[in-house]
Amino acid sequence: MHFFGNILLLSSDLELYAKISGLLNKYEIVQQKFNPAGLMTDIYKFNPVVIIVDLDDYEYSVYNSISLSDADNYIPVLALYSKYKSAMQFIDTVMEYNMHKSEITVCLPNIIKIFADFKYKYSGIKQCYRINDLINSQTDNLLRRFIGNEFQYLESIDHILKCVFLNESQLVNRPKFILIASWNDDGTEVDIYDFDSGDMVKDKEAIELADSNRLFGVKREYENAFYMNPDKKEYSGMESCESIFDEELKQRLGEIINFAGYITTNTAILGVNYQDSVSQFDSGIIKELCINYNLIHNIYRQMNKVNSAFIYTVNALSRASEVNDDGTGMHIKRVNAYSRLIAESLGLDSIYTDTIGFSAQMHDVGKLSVPKNILTKPGMLTLDEFDIMKSHTLLGAKIIGDSKQLAMASEIAISHHEKFDGSGYPYKKVGEEIPLSGRIVAMADIYDALRTERAYKAAYGHSTAFDIITKGDGRVMPQHFDPQILEIFKKRNKDFCEIYEEVE
Known part of the structure; x- marks a missing residue:
């Protein structure tokens, strides 16, 4: 592949410009008078593959200026001269390449071809390093978020793809599509990201492929970078120039102009239909992306295993706390669901809604330390017994401890019996002194308690429970609740009823 581009000619000689333009008619020749102050701007603006300096016009200072201006983006510099004696000291001292006029x-023509090809390869390598640094820095940021329990897998993958293929201004060759394929015993799933509109749009449904042993004409036997330009019969890392794309993929992608990718034993990432012909530089960028994708994916899988064990333990502890009130465990499931509903209605983010969606069930875990005869007493509790019952809030926080993952569960346990008007326990907190999670679970717990039969009360229907919460019955009053949460309950009370009936 030969690369054509701009050539910056630093000369005031119009005849020289005409001669060079005639010889190098496939290049854009930009003639400029030497201006040290504007040289860096010119190099950035024209991005030349070669700088030609007319030594009959300029002195020693020109090369120093070029060296300083191009310290980070090496461009070959060729000196032309006709006055041999005046040029020799300059050439021998500083000029790398020189030619008599x-x-x-x-x-x-041959010298410029060599220089241009070198500049193309140098620029490709430099771009690979830059994009690889970008991918690695983004992965590092994601791992820091993982350590801080702020890691969101799908959002993380999307973020890296956008940074590289949408937002990185110095990426020269961009694909129209990015395909991420992963497989298991049942086959291969391919997620497609479309960049053609100037934004990144992920297909709603993954495409399922039947052949899980071969993908895009590449075997899964070992890790491999590959690319192909079918129209030029150019390919690397593949058995032949015959690409193998599933018919459903062909229908989705249209004509396959070119592609570059990287494959491992369980993942492949592919860039399809680049703006220009692809090369090892494009597959090198995809390789770095694939390696980091696998790292993130493996962390996500391990995190899911740990998280599943963690949630199982939380569920078991929560069920144990309810054994004297509700042997089925349905109460804690419903409180989770009501709490999530309220959090979503408040417009809280997904991290908060997910967390309260499993933390709410631990609200009564402190009852594990309350004597059974008090929990199951059919009549009214004495003052002393009620004091013991109220202690379950403090005991719950103590049982849960100070784990960062259970921070919300702890604040729910200690605050879900506080009331917005300050009449609750254990600390008689008022209004927004009560944690939001406690205010949310207070509503969820009261509604389900009213609907559920207990040793000391019968179950109420939805309409009765609604009237008690919104109008009051002396024991439960509307001023006990956060007004915003009370309004959500009024507007979405039918959803509360549906949750109760579905999880009964």
């Missing part, structure tokens, strides 16, 4: 016709 009498040799231009014979030698210049």
Whole structure:
């Protein structure tokens, strides 16, 4: 592959410009007078593959200026001269490449071709390093979020793809599609990300492929970078130039112009239909992306295993706390569901709603330390017994402890019997002194307690429970609740009823 681009000619000689333009007619020749102050701007603006300096016009200072201006983006510099004696000291001291003007016709085209090809490869390597650094830094940020329990798997993958293929201004060759394929014993699933609109749009449904042993004409036997330009019969890392795309993929992607990818034993990432022909530089970027994707995916899988064990333990502890009130465990499931409903209605983010969706069930875990005869007493409790019953809030927080993962569960346990008007326990907190999670679970717990039969009360229907909460019955009063949460209950009370009936 030969690369054409701009050539910056630092000369005031119009005849020289005309001669070079005729010899190098596939390049864009930009003639400029040397201006040290504006040289860096010119290099950035024109991004030349070669800088040609006319030594008959300039002195020693020109090369120093070029070196300083191009310290981070090496560009070959060729010196042309006709006044041999005046140029020799300059050439021998600082100029890497030089040519007498009498040799231009014979030698210049080949020299420029070599320089341009070098610049193309150098730019490709530099871009690979830059994009790889970007991918690694984004992965590092995600791992820091993982350590801080703020890791969201799907959002993390989307974020990296956007950073690289949408927002990175120095990425020259961009694909129209990114495909992420993963497989198991049942086959292969391919997620498609479309960048054609100037934004990133992920297909709602993954495409399922039947052949899980071969993908895009590449075997899964070992890790491998590959690319293909079918129209030029160029390919690397593949058995042949015959690409194998599933018919459903062909229908979705349209004509396959080119692609570059990287495959491992369980994942492949592919860029399809790049703006220009693909090369090892494009597959190198995909390789770095695939390695980091696998890292994130493996962390996510391990995190899910740990999280599943954690949630199982939380569920078991919560069920144990309810054994004297509700042997089925349905009460805690419903309180989780009501709490999630309220949190979503308040417009809280997914991390909060997910957390309260499993933490709410631990609200009464402190009852494990309350004597059974008090929990199951059919009549009214004495003052001393009620004091013991109230202690379950403090005992619950103590049982849960100070684990960061259970921080919300702890504040729910200690605050879900506080009332907005300050008449609750254990600390008689008022209004927003009560944690939001406690205010949410207070509503969820009261509604389900009213609907559920206990040793000391009968079960109420939905309409009765609604009237008690919104109008009061002396023991439960509307001023006990956060007004915003009370309004949500009024508007969505039918959803509360549906949850109760579905999880009864």
